[in-house]
Amino acid sequence: MKRLAIFALVSAWAQAASAEECSQNRPTDGATAYGGYVYEGAAKSWATPEGNARVWWVETGAHAAPTFSSRTDGVPDVVAIVGEVLEQAVAGYQKLGFEPALRDGDYPSCASNGGDGRYDVYLVAFKGADGVTANERCTTVGTAQRCPGFMLVDRNFKARGYDSQREGAETVVAHEYFHMVQNAYDVGMDRWWAEGTAQWAVKQLYPANGDLERFLPSFFAESGRPIDTPPAGVTSGFLYGAAIWPVFLHQHRGKETVTSVMAALGAGKGPVLAATDGVLVGAGTSLADEFAAFATWNAATGSRASSGGYADAAKYPMVNVEEFPDGETAELSGITAGFASRYYRLADPSPRTITLTTDDTRLGGVAVPLEDGKVALSKAVPLPASVQGEAIVVLAGRSSKKTDVRWALRASVPVVEPPPQATGGDDDGGCTFTERAPHGAAASAAFVGVALLSALVRRARAPRPSRRR
Amino acid sequence: MRSLLALLPLVLLACSGDDNQPSAAADAGSDAEETSADTFEAGPGTSCTSARDTAVAPVDKVSTSVVKIISDEAGVKTLFIDATAGGSSSAKSNPWVYLKLSTGTRVDLTDKQAFDSPDWDLAFKRPVIHTNSGDAGPGGGGARFLAGKAFDAVTVADVTSLKVETWFDAECQPFLDAIGSIKTTFDSWYTYEASTSKVMPKAGTFAVRGATGDLYKLEIQTYYGTDTGGTTGASGNYVIKYAYLGKLPK
Numbered sequence: 001m002k003r004l005a006i007f008a009l010v011s012a013w014a015q016a017a018s019a020e021e022c023s024q025n026r027p028t029d030g031a032t033a034y035g036g037y038v039y040e041g042a043a044k045s046w047a048t049p050e051g052n053a054r055v056w057w058v059e060t061g062a063h064a065a066p067t068f069s070s071r072t073d074g075v076p077d078v079v080a081i082v083g084e085v086l087e088q089a090v091a092g093y094q095k096l097g098f099e100p101a102l103r104d105g106d107y108p109s110c111a112s113n114g115g116d117g118r119y120d121v122y123l124v125a126f127k128g129a130d131g132v133t134a135n136e137r138c139t140t141v142g143t144a145q146r147c148p149g150f151m152l153v154d155r156n157f158k159a160r161g162y163d164s165q166r167e168g169a170e171t172v173v174a175h176e177y178f179h180m181v182q183n184a185y186d187v188g189m190d191r192w193w194a195e196g197t198a199q200w201a202v203k204q205l206y207p208a209n210g211d212l213e214r215f216l217p218s219f220f221a222e223s224g225r226p227i228d229t230p231p232a233g234v235t236s237g238f239l240y241g242a243a244i245w246p247v248f249l250h251q252h253r254g255k256e257t258v259t260s261v262m263a264a265l266g267a268g269k270g271p272v273l274a275a276t277d278g279v280l281v282g283a284g285t286s287l288a289d290e291f292a293a294f295a296t297w298n299a300a301t302g303s304r305a306s307s308g309g310y311a312d313a314a315k316y317p318m319v320n321v322e323e324f325p326d327g328e329t330a331e332l333s334g335i336t337a338g339f340a341s342r343y344y345r346l347a348d349p350s351p352r353t354i355t356l357t358t359d360d361t362r363l364g365g366v367a368v369p370l371e372d373g374k375v376a377l378s379k380a381v382p383l384p385a386s387v388q389g390e391a392i393v394v395l396a397g398r399s400s401k402k403t404d405v406r407w408a409l410r411a412s413v414p415v416v417e418p419p420p421q422a423t424g425g426d427d428d429g430g431c432t433f434t435e436r437a438p439h440g441a442a443a444s445a446a447f448v449g450v451a452l453l454s455a456l457v458r459r460a461r462a463p464r465p466s467r468r469r
Numbered sequence: 470m471r472s473l474l475a476l477l478p479l480v481l482l483a484c485s486g487d488d489n490q491p492s493a494a495a496d497a498g499s500d501a502e503e504t505s506a507d508t509f510e511a512g513p514g515t516s517c518t519s520a521r522d523t524a525v526a527p528v529d530k531v532s533t534s535v536v537k538i539i540s541d542e543a544g545v546k547t548l549f550i551d552a553t554a555g556g557s558s559s560a561k562s563n564p565w566v567y568l569k570l571s572t573g574t575r576v577d578l579t580d581k582q583a584f585d586s587p588d589w590d591l592a593f594k595r596p597v598i599h600t601n602s603g604d605a606g607p608g609g610g611g612a613r614f615l616a617g618k619a620f621d622a623v624t625v626a627d628v629t630s631l632k633v634e635t636w637f638d639a640e641c642q643p644f645l646d647a648i649g650s651i652k653t654t655f656d657s658w659y660t661y662e663a664s665t666s667k668v669m670p671k672a673g674t675f676a677v678r679g680a681t682g683d684l685y686k687l688e689i690q691t692y693y694g695t696d697t698g699g700t701t702g703a704s705g706n707y708v709i710k711y712a713y714l715g716k717l718p719k
Contacts, residue, residue, distance in 0.1 A: 035663035128666040191649065229523050229643065231561065232597065232650035337519035337641065402520045402641035 024136040026150060027063065027122045028056065029112050034134050037124040037152055039063055046075050046083060047118060053086040054118040055079045057155065065123045065155040078156065078165045082121055085169040089177040090119070092205040097259040099266075101180035102148035104136070114150065119180065121173065123155035130154040131172040133179040135187050143268035144186035151176040171211045174202045185266030192230045193272040196242035197258060200250070203243070212247070213315060215240035220317040223298065226338025227291075228273055228400060244316070248294045249276075251311060253283065273339065273400045287339075288364070288398035295341035295396035296366050300375035308377035321345045321392060324411060333408040336363060339397040345370070346411060351388040353414040356395070358407035365409070366394045386414055515584075515604040517641035524636060524643050524651045527580030528564040536568060536575040539698045545712045546573045549696040552593035553705030565594040570679050570711060590679035595705050596668055596692065598655035601680035603634035605653075608680025610634075612654035616673040620688040625714045628676040628684060658689055668692050668704070677711070687711035 025032045027039040040061025047054045057065040057079055067076050094100055105117020114120035126132075131154065135147035153176060154160050157168020178198040182189060203212045219241025225231070227245060230238045249257040257279060264275035277287035297309040298319050305313035324332060324344040332344065346352070356365040365383035369376045370390040383393070393409065515521045534551035541547075550568065554560035567576040567589035576589040583589060583601075587608045592599050601608030611631035615623060632654045637643055644652040655675065659668040670689040677685045687709055691700045694708035 036665075225523050229520075230649055231526065232524075232645075232648065236649065335519045337517075337523070340523075402517065402637070402643070404517065404519050404641070 024112075024134045024149070026056075026112050026114070026120070027058075027124055027152070035132070035152070037063065037122070039122075039124075045114070046079050047116075048083040048087050050087045050090075052090045052118055053083045053121065054114055054116065055083045055086075055121045055123065056114070057123040063124045063155060078169075079123065081165050081169045082123065082153065082173055085166070085173045086119060086121060086177055088205060089174040092174075093178060093181050093201060096201070096204055097256060098181050098201075098262060099184045101177065102146060102184045104148040104150065119177070120150040122150065122152045124152050125156075126152075126154045126160075130157070130160050130168070131176045133176045133183070135183055138187060141266075143270075144266055145188055146185065146266075147183045147187045149180055149183060151180065167209070170206045170209055171202065174205050175199065175211075178202070182262070185262050186268075186270065189265050189270060190228060190272045192228060192239050192242040193245075193261075195239040196244075197246045197262070199240050199243035200246040200258070203247075204255075211240075212243050213312075216244055217241065217317040219244055220298065220301070220319050223295070223319045223341045223343065224336070226340045226397065226400070226402065228271070229338060229402075244298070245294065247310065248297060249290070252290065252293060252297070253280070253285070257283070291339050291341075291398070292364055292366060292394070292396040295394050296368060296375075296377065296380050298341065299343055299368060299392050299394055300377050303373060304370070304375045306371075306374035306376060309375075319343050323347065324393065324409070327411075329410070329412040331408055331410045333406065335404045335406055336395070336397065337402045337405055338400055341397065342395040344393045344395075344409065346387060346391045346393065348411075349389050351386060351414055352411045353384060353386050354393060355384040355410045355412075356407060357410065359405050360398070362397065362399045362401060362405040363407055364396055364398050366396065367391050368394065515637070517604065517637040520637055520641040520643060521584070521604055525565075525580065526561055527584070528562060529579050529581060530564045531577045531579055532564045532566045532575065534566050534575070535696060536566065536573070537696050538573045539696070539708070541573070545710055547690075547698060547708065547710040548573050549694055549698070550593055550707040550709065551705070552595060552707055553703060554594050557595065557704070560595050563594075565592045567592050570677070570685055571683060571713075587680045590683075591677065593707060596659060597650050597653060598658065599634050599651075599653035600655075600677065602654075602678075604636040605634040606680070609678065609682055610680050611678045613676050614655075614658065614671070614673055615676060616671065618674050620674045620686060620710065620712075623674045623676070623686040623714075625684060628714070631676060631678055659692065676714070683716055684714040685711045686714055 024034045027033050027037045028043045031038060039058045040063070041058050043056050043058050045054050045056045057076065059065065059067055065076060066078055069076050071077065071080060090100065101119060103117035104113040104120065131151065133149055133151045135149040138145045138147035153172050154168070157165050157172065160168060162168035162171065175198045178201040179194065182194055182197070199212045199215065202209055215237045218237025222231070222238055225238070227242060230236050230242070246258045260279045261272065261276050264278055265272065269275045269278055273287060280287050280290055299321070300306065300309040301313045301316035302318035304318060310316060319341070321343040322345070324330065324346045326348045336342065354367055356363070366380050367383060367385045367387050368380040368391060369387070370392055375392060395407065395409070534553070535549065536551070537549045539547040539549055550566060552566050554563040564580050565583065567578050567583055568591045569576050569588065570590045578586055578589065583592065584606055586606065587601065589601050589606070590608070590610060592605065599605045600610035600612050602610035611633045613628070613631045615627055618627060634654055635644070636651045636653070646652050646656055657671070658675070659670055661668050670691065675687045677687045679685065688711070690708040690710060692704055692707060693700055693702045694706040695702045698708055
């Protein structure tokens, strides 16, 4: 496991004490050091030539780092790798459009700032984690709390299950530095967004790094959980698996969406979902519509992946899909809340009309055909809809409200009404659902909105399966 | 971080002249509104069904975990409760352990059944404990931590107020602690030691009201217990001791 985040907990402590000078003592500060991580013996440090990072370590005691060095200057390899990765993160995140982390060089009376304004990394022997970011000397800017700080990371990643010191450093140091970047905006942002975007950020720097994918199953297994309500516990994989949301925002709306949300949080427009909605509305869409698209993309992963959706959809885990009952008229009902999603598979190949009865300001539905087991994202249509053939119905929240919202999903044999009288000779006005079926080949499902006007009105708010990557 | 403790509605107990017959009173926030003892009734449960299911993640199984009376002397029971739920990584697929204080035994209910049952007093899962009250169930339970108060020194006179399980605000937004757990009446029973990654009970005693109004005092002795009362077990193994303080009127 990575970063078994005591992060949130210690972050809370950090905030509580942040008004004090030197509020978070470091491993070099003796018995009062943060988290009890106290160096024994003389600490050494190495400053990177680029000028942004200083890595601290000891060679004796419980926190002694591996001293093996393949370098001519004798600096331990793990120290140099940590420094190099931090420099890559500093440059890389700025290139993505993020603010740099705040520096700690202006602590007027605090000897505990590592001696300069470089970002300080302390190598320690973690027990249950492998990286943590501490905040100190926060300042209030509007409603945001902005904090410099420092990070502790494990002294020996290879011993923590990583394939190499470099893989460990790329996974942990780049992740923790992104927390420091976040803290330059607002230290109080939702933890699922903080951890999720940190995972996403690492992936931007190191596309071959597999840590993002490692945690996705925890998120996909709980699609019915509102995205802003992670399970209890700072070690929850859901927090890290929530990286799929910024991945979606990036691939569907552009990576500047993620930076814009971060900027909105720094401007006090949180919480995250409100800030995201503001950014998306400004871009001509909305959180409700994008979440529906997100939920639909999440149906099209793993063996269900086809064209469209995530660039790496086939590598991602799959959401749980429940079976919708067969029968001429079948119904499911339930209670939900928030930006959560549910999935139902209709296996009955006969034509049916699918309707969703609910508060449509809180919940929406999409039907998407399954063609040879693959989700045909380009054929997704909002409910109500007629389907013929195997399909998945996606229910997706449209509001962050957490009060109960009841829903009923009904599949029934469609009533084919006689064509209305032509007015003005427009033959198209009297199409039945089968005639309007956009993909009427026998081998594929036929989908069309039942009530044309309704479909047109709702289509404007429908998810937009996109090929943008 | 949310810091919403102040928003948690309280239930105050206004002690009558008889120490063994404290009366119940309801309050919302700091403006205590006392009511007569006659109004003490089981609650209706939650109005935030979806939010509660999200928070608790109810498991449709009955716990088979060990609940064992280690000792029962002079009215003080010492219990071992295996609330490991299969360990932290398996906890979400294992149910809560429900405890009846009057007998010191496990109550065999699924999590969903417990939401509607008055037959249990306390629920345990990993470091989270809650009473049968408010959003947790239909019981008339509650609890309050008497910080620094030694178990032996606690009498019913010390129980001037209790909290019920108020997990959500009016919009069903959860009240969460620093690690994202629902804030229960047993919130912050421990301190977390980062250097050892262990949770340690805070000094003090809980006043606990059972589902049917029985009042108890309760001390959490360890989160790393053994069924013989030791302290070298895995995390999630409680040893608690408790004693009956009095009966609240129905």
